[in-house]
Amino acid sequence: MTSLRILVVGAGATGGYFGGRLAQAGRNVTFLVRPGRAEQLRREGLQIVSEHGNATLNPQIVSAPELSTTYDLVLLSVKAYGLEAAMSDFAPAVSPTTLIVPMLNGIRHIDLLTGRFGWAAVLGGVCVVSATLDPAGRVMQLAGMQELTYGPLDPTAPPTGLPLVDAALSGAGFEAKRTDAILPAMWQKWIMLSSVGAMNSLMRGTVGEIVAAPGGVEFADALLAETSAVASAAGYPLRDAGREYIRHLMTTPGSTFTTSMYRDLLDGRPVEVDAIVGDLVERGRQLGVPTPLMGLALTNLSVHQARASAAG
Incomplete structure (x- = not known):
């Protein structure tokens, strides 16, 4: 187990699934969420329903106004149209050594993230999971795949903190792999x-x-x-x-x-x-x-x- 401090931005289907599995595996995970979702998580817990095993967790939660410390790793799981607001929300969590792994669709978020936080802070990321939130806020996995691939945008100059990310993400109940060909x-x-x-x-x-x-x-x-x-x-x-x-x-x-x-x-x-x-x-x-x-x-x-x- 690693002591890496992980901030998961968003506890919807994707962030809830991967962040929940990390927390279940004993990682030091905090979820940055909106007030409504925070209330739901405090009341019901973070619930995952999956063929890989169900789980109910009592996660560490923080809201944007409460965010007062930095984290080693930020897992970013928001919809593309919410990225600008999310960047402002989690900016206080980013130190000169923080690494950000976006789990967003498309490509253009890379330009937005690197423009705000610099190339050295941002990795590329691809997640493969089919999940949704049901009306009760439970994370419902719809199919068996559960993969998170990540890697440096410039493989000739990888961040020095990558081995710590490897240790944090591996052995956490889903397939995590690093690649030097993340953009393809x-x-x-x-x-x-x-x-x-x-x-x-x-x-x-x-x-x-x-x-x-x-x-x-x-x-x-x-x-x-x-x-x-x-x-x-x-x-x-x-x-x-x-x-x-x-x-x-x-x-x-x-x-x-x-x-x-x-x-x-x-x-x-x-x-x-x-x-x-x-x-x-x-x-x-x-x-x-x-x-x-x-x-x-x-x-x-x-x-x-x-x-x-x-x-x-």
Whole structure:
């Protein structure tokens, strides 16, 4: 066990799952949460329902006004549209030696984080977990995967504190691995999320429902062609194995797979349209890569986003 002080920013489905497993494994974890979630956690505990084992924890909790000490590691788990506010909230926790591992979707949060805290403080991160909060605030794991991959943005100059991060994250009840190729891994997840998210959102269905419809497989292939072309033009081409993995997710008959963005859409919540879809369309425009289908998804989701924002 390591004495590394860990601050988990957000105790939703993702932060609650990985932070909860770390706390369950005896790590020194504190959750930075909003007042409503703090009250719920104090009343009910942090509850995880999972095929890997259920847990009810009494976590250490802090709110932004109470944050008065620094931490060694910050695990950042917020939606992209909440990043600016979150950075202001956890800024007092960042010392010159603090490392930040973002578990966000897309790529552009890296520019925001490094611009605020510097390149030396920020690692890249990719988490793979399918989970949601139920109405009672329990973390419900929907499928078995539970992986957190992280690594230096510049592998030629890794932070000196990386071995401590390795020790903190390993052996904590989920798969944690460090890589020197974190940016390609982040791009691959982004291409998957944007492709499947656009597919779900435009067609209003699961993968299985869409590919069973006339033209469904061809539609999936066209979306993947657009998104992977942007990645290639940006210098992060998908490897054959990565492309096949994403295509399998998008074309498996009978699959009930959907993205969290689509689930948020169905529930009437705000969606990460700018980070997952809009940023990819904009990068395609800058690189001269046409993305007509992704552009349609951007328009579609932006209409929803405006409605969700107006509804409060």
